């Protein structure tokens with residue numbers, strides 16, 4: 001067995017991005033990728049929603065859309081894995097090419113458009129798992145569904161019993177009209193109906209909402225209000241951005257789609273800080289966007305994240321990054337005198353709204 005990410009990684013990165021991802025998935029499925037030595041310092045553990053996370057570093061949605069390799073990715077050292085987004089019916093997504101590396105910017109642009117195998121296939125895979133390790137399910141809507149909430153209700157009914165948490169994703173930029181569901185009235189309706197479906201399950205499953213980084217202060221206030229009124233158990237901040245910072249230098253910077261990776265770090269962390277303030281630290285937040293080091297993971301935690309996730313940095317650094325982030329995070333927490341991760345959550349947030 002060889003270290004796929006270290007040895008094959010540089011070669012795979014010469015291929016078109018989606019071909020490379022397909023090869024990586026194939027390698028993960030055939031077991032060519034050995035597990036990382038387990039590294040979970042007790043200072044990194046955190047209990048949220050009645051679940052014990054061994055460490056706060058998660059795999060973000062979009063890498064394993066169809067729940068093909070959640071356990072292999074847990075074996076890479078992640079404290080939790082989010083599969084999806086999954087839509088009720090299978091759909092092909094947008095025409096290729098739809099995934100682009102912006103190597104000089106350490107960024108990625110994607111306009112995948114929720115390509116996935118649909119709820120039934122994904123549920124079959126999750127049902128066959130041994131269920132060791134935390135796996136969340138990220139729910140989307142089909143491109144041609146008019147009553148969006150009905151798609152999320154279906155997602156809850158089918159994946160709720162098989163997942164450790166559920167995510168309403170209304171923040172992907174590649175499904176027309178999806179992000180409009182973040183507006184106050186549609187969001188209230190969506191959260192109310194999805195919550196009802198969750199409450200009807202025989203098991204208790206936390207319900208989270210994943211938001212875009214491109215929201216106004218007013219949007220954020222509305223979202224915080226809906227969340228605090230009891231509809232949601234947490235927020236994921238954030239999805240990819242449709243903005244293009246002036247700093248981008250890669251040829252592909254003008255491709256349509258969502259931008260992720262290094263240029264997303266600062267704006268998504270700022271939104272996270274604002275959301276922590278607006279929700280007064282009462283809801284667990286998952287910080288996502290441009291994390292590629294322990295220092296960045298730590299900054300998200302200090303801005304208000306109880307957990308963090310990453311995806312784009314894996315494209316450039318492979319999964320050995322996960323252990324490195326955990327080691328650096330332990331050092332940072334100890335250096336600043338924290339004996340538990342929980343104590344560091346939100347210390348830099350300013351709590352302006354309190």
Ligand SMILES: Cc1cc2nc3c(=O)[nH]c(=O)nc-3n(C[C@H](O)[C@H](O)[C@H](O)COP(=O)(O)O)c2cc1C
Pocket residue numbers: 060061062063065084085099108110112114138169172210238239240260261262264288289290291309310311312313
């Ligand atoms: C190729 C690709 C596909 C993605 N697909 C999804 C998705 O299906 N659902 C979702 O909620 N987020 C999706 N995301 C967004 C990521 O989960 C994450 O929020 C974003 O990439 C920022 O994190 P990063 O900078 O660490 O990549 C996708 C990202 C990429 C790069």
